[in-house]
Amino acid sequence: MQGKNYLMIPGPTAVPPSVLEAISRPMFGHRTEEFAAMYKRIVEKLQVVFQTKNDIFVLTQTGTGGMETAIANTVSPGDKVLALVTGNFGERFAKLARIYGGEVDELKFEWGSCVDVKQVEEKLSANRYKVVLATQNETSTGVLNDIEAIGKLVAKTPALLLVDGVSGVGGIEIKVDQWNVDILVTASQKAMMLPPGLAMVSVSPKAWAVIDKNTSPRFYFSLPACKGKIDSWNTPYTPGVSLYVGLDAALEIMMNEGMDNVYARHKLLAEATRAAARALGLKLLAEDAWASPVVTGIYSPEGMGADDIRKIAKKEFAVTFAGGQGKLKGKAFRIAHMGFADRMDVIIAIGALEMALKKAGHAMELGTGLKAAQEVLMGGSK
Amino acid sequence: MQGKNYLMIPGPTAVPPSVLEAISRPMFGHRTEEFAAMYKRIVEKLQVVFQTKNDIFVLTQTGTGGMETAIANTVSPGDKVLALVTGNFGERFAKLARIYGGEVDELKFEWGSCVDVKQVEEKLSANRYKVVLATQNETSTGVLNDIEAIGKLVAKTPALLLVDGVSGVGGIEIKVDQWNVDILVTASQKAMMLPPGLAMVSVSPKAWAVIDKNTSPRFYFSLPACKGKIDSWNTPYTPGVSLYVGLDAALEIMMNEGMDNVYARHKLLAEATRAAARALGLKLLAEDAWASPVVTGIYSPEGMGADDIRKIAKKEFAVTFAGGQGKLKGKAFRIAHMGFADRMDVIIAIGALEMALKKAGHAMELGTGLKAAQEVLMGGSK
Numbered sequence: 025m026q027g028k029n030y031l032m033i034p035g036p037t038a039v040p041p042s043v044l045e046a047i048s049r050p051m052f053g054h055r056t057e058e059f060a061a062m063y064k065r066i067v068e069k070l071q072v073v074f075q076t077k078n079d080i081f082v083l084t085q086t087g088t089g090g091m092e093t094a095i096a097n098t099v100s101p102g103d104k105v106l107a108l109v110t111g112n113f114g115e116r117f118a119k120l121a122r123i124y125g126g127e128v129d130e131l132k133f134e135w136g137s138c139v140d141v142k143q144v145e146e147k148l149s150a151n152r153y154k155v156v157l158a159t160q161n162e163t164s165t166g167v168l169n170d171i172e173a174i175g176k177l178v179a180k181t182p183a184l185l186l187v188d189g190v191s192g193v194g195g196i197e198i199k200v201d202q203w204n205v206d207i208l209v210t211a212s213q214k215a216m217m218l219p220p221g222l223a224m225v226s227v228s229p230k231a232w233a234v235i236d237k238n239t240s241p242r243f244y245f246s247l248p249a250c251k252g253k254i255d256s257w258n259t260p261y262t263p264g265v266s267l268y269v270g271l272d273a274a275l276e277i278m279m280n281e282g283m284d285n286v287y288a289r290h291k292l293l294a295e296a297t298r299a300a301a302r303a304l305g306l307k308l309l310a311e312d313a314w315a316s317p318v319v320t321g322i323y324s325p326e327g328m329g330a331d332d333i334r335k336i337a338k339k340e341f342a343v344t345f346a347g348g349q350g351k352l353k354g355k356a357f358r359i360a361h362m363g364f365a366d367r368m369d370v371i372i373a374i375g376a377l378e379m380a381l382k383k384a385g386h387a388m389e390l391g392t393g394l395k396a397a398q399e400v401l402m403g404g405s406k
Numbered sequence: 407m408q409g410k411n412y413l414m415i416p417g418p419t420a421v422p423p424s425v426l427e428a429i430s431r432p433m434f435g436h437r438t439e440e441f442a443a444m445y446k447r448i449v450e451k452l453q454v455v456f457q458t459k460n461d462i463f464v465l466t467q468t469g470t471g472g473m474e475t476a477i478a479n480t481v482s483p484g485d486k487v488l489a490l491v492t493g494n495f496g497e498r499f500a501k502l503a504r505i506y507g508g509e510v511d512e513l514k515f516e517w518g519s520c521v522d523v524k525q526v527e528e529k530l531s532a533n534r535y536k537v538v539l540a541t542q543n544e545t546s547t548g549v550l551n552d553i554e555a556i557g558k559l560v561a562k563t564p565a566l567l568l569v570d571g572v573s574g575v576g577g578i579e580i581k582v583d584q585w586n587v588d589i590l591v592t593a594s595q596k597a598m599m600l601p602p603g604l605a606m607v608s609v610s611p612k613a614w615a616v617i618d619k620n621t622s623p624r625f626y627f628s629l630p631a632c633k634g635k636i637d638s639w640n641t642p643y644t645p646g647v648s649l650y651v652g653l654d655a656a657l658e659i660m661m662n663e664g665m666d667n668v669y670a671r672h673k674l675l676a677e678a679t680r681a682a683a684r685a686l687g688l689k690l691l692a693e694d695a696w697a698s699p700v701v702t703g704i705y706s707p708e709g710m711g712a713d714d715i716r717k718i719a720k721k722e723f724a725v726t727f728a729g730g731q732g733k734l735k736g737k738a739f740r741i742a743h744m745g746f747a748d749r750m751d752v753i754i755a756i757g758a759l760e761m762a763l764k765k766a767g768h769a770m771e772l773g774t775g776l777k778a779a780q781e782v783l784m785g786g787s788k
Contacts, residue, residue, distance in 0.1 A: 025659075025663060025671065025746070025748050026422065026424070026659050026662060026663065027422040027423050027424055027659070027746070028422070028746065028748045028750075030750060040408065040409040040410070041409050042409050048430070277407075277408050277409070280408060281407060281408065289407065341749055341750055342748065342750065343750065364407070364409070364410065366407045366410045366724065367723060368410075368412060368723055368724065368725065368757065368758060371753060371754060371758075372750050372753060372754060375750065375753035375757065375776065375780065376750065376753075378780060379780055379783065379784050382780075382784065383784065389777070390776075390777040390780040390781060390784075391773035391774065391776045391777030391780065392773065394757065394772075394773045394776045394777075395771070395772040395776075398757065398760060398761055398764075398772040398773065399772060401761065402761050402764065402765065402772075
């Protein structure tokens with residue numbers, strides 16, 4: 025019925041009521057003490073999420089803008105870049121580096137697989153890169169890459185490690201300082217539980233040295249411009265005030281839950297979703313060892329279009345799954361369980377998936393996937 | 407997690423986002439053309455829901471206030487009243503009549519059963535009543551009474567038929583004119599998809615004749631006072647403006663869906679819930695023949711406290727079921743599927759119920775109830 029929809033896509037994701045309320049508050053000016061106090065609160069909470077003492081900036085742009093900010097400030101024409109590509113968003117990061125004149129080595133991995141750290145080691149020892157690009161959570165396939173291992177290797181070289189954490193940060197643990205992440209980019213509309221419109225970027229001291237000398241054109245994306253304003257907890261250009269208010273509220277929810285609980289919750293939801301898919305005889309895109317805690321990619325049954333299943337789920341049960349991207353279009357679908365997601369969301373997703381599969385003609389017994397999901401969900405502690 | 411809750415109680419029920427938005431709009435005065443135009447729109451839409459050309463008033467009070475309005479305007483000390491009692495809310499209606507000096511004959515039926523129309527016929531032929539009180543949907547047991555049959559009998563007598571439609575109207579069809587309902591009372595917080603705070607009352611010409619001569623004290627509850635203001639589409643005292651704005655929006659949703667679809671949806675949800683309960687080996691309070699389309703009463707398994715099951719469902723899975731009322735306290739629980747409820751709500755309710763039952767030690771296989779619910783839900787057309 026009208027207004028009753030279940031959004032199971034990897035962004036934008038559902039926004040909690042208290043965050044919607046925060047976003048709806050009356051406007052106030054950004055050159056004020058009120059704004060500065062809020063920006064300070066936000067950055068302090070983001071430092072907990074990012075596990076860093078590095079500078080953090082909140083930028084009024086979506087995730088791709090955040091990725092371009094990272095590139096525009098570190099890649100100058102002719103610079104050597106190593107891009108670790110495990111899917112659509114890895115490709116986007118590489119493309120951005122090329123647009124800014126980077127000479128990009130793409131290390132490509134099978135869609136559904138993660139970065140093979142050994143190959144990264146070989147590349148790094150045979151070449152001298154200025155920048156290495158990695159994706160924490162590859163949204164297009166539901167694959168989690170080992171940023172810790174990659175960071176350990178890159179830290180031994182002069183190269184900077186730029187990490188696209190757009191779909192992972194806030195749902196999957198990341199230790200920026202300990203894992204040597206020089207620039208981490210994330211965005212508001214995924215595990216951070218906000219509407220799209222904000223990117224968040226952390227910058228290490230090692231990165232600042234490169235950024236300050238960078239020659240690529242940058243104005244709106246200028247990190248030095250951000251740095252020039254952060255001492256007074258302000259922004260160089262007008263910030264998206266309401267979304268900042270929402271971010272403050274969303275981070276408060278995360279702090280109240282505790283980040284360890286947030287990460288455990290996402291893992292539990294992923295396990296339950298994967299158990300259900302297996303019980304229904306469906307093939308998963310990613311192996312358990314590198315499965316994403318925030319989004320699960322599933323192949324549609326042999327001879328059945330993934331988008332047909334999605335259409336039935338949406339039209340009949342108001343449940344929206346994401347389609348396959350790039351080479352997986354029509355062959356796979358994705359169920360997100362990120363941000364404002366809890367156990368009953370898996371029940372909703374699998375309940376609708378089963379009915380859609382049955383309607384599409386998949387031979388299976390209703391309730392089979394649900395039972396498998398319930399068994400996992402019951403094991404998790406509240 | 408914080409803010410992620412599933413309310414499965416028979417009021418207050420979930421409020422659709424567009425209604426929450428409407429309620430949150432800036433305040434405006436009620437002695438204005440803007441208010442009058444809105445009140446007119448509301449009444450015209452309520453006439454569709456009530457299936458009546460009778461006067462309809464929106465009152466700023468909850469359901470019990472609406473019931474008291476019906477009584478205070480029709481029952482004077484010494485008046486003979488027949489109360490048809492099938493549960494807690496039937497008892498409340500009878501109590502109100504006694505408070506206003508009525509000499510009340512209570513025709514009581516077993517909790518879980520509906521009104522036996524034959525007994526009503528006998529009572530009516532042996533006595534001369536001024537008022538007959540009936541409950542359309544007995545919320546405490548999940549029982550639907552046959553208002554059409556009762557109305558047919560009462561219409562042959564000088565008595566007025568007062569119907570408590572608080573939990574039913576908007577989810578269960580009622581034909582005020584055709585079924586001879588003299589005063590119908592409903593409220594905002596159940597199938598009408600609003601927060602609590604408004605009652606809606608229709609008054610037949612036959613009722614006005616009694617109301618005008620009534621001697622009981624009434625001021626805030628005065629229907630003649632309402633009548634004196636309705637020609638200018640206004641209210642005698644300050645109305646709850648924001649809830650009226652919400653009511654306008656909620657009725658718009660209902661008009662868009664179409665009342666036949668609204669009623670079919672509620673029936674489907676009830677059928678699915680009942681099928682699931684049966685598949686889980688649970689005993690239902692009401693027989694199929696008189697089962698409520700908007701709330702399902704279920705006995706807890708032998709030796710298992712209903713409130714223990716409810717506590718687990720709430721604490722572990724954030725799903726709130728209603729408890730048993732009166733003599734059913736601790737022995738039964740209730741699952742509402744009224745108002746802003748659709749198919750996935752049944753999946754949520756049964757999914758959580760199964761896990762709660764299992765945790766409480768009920769011998770059953772997970773997914774059994776869900777499968778039964780899915781089979782019914784798949785049959786319903788979108």
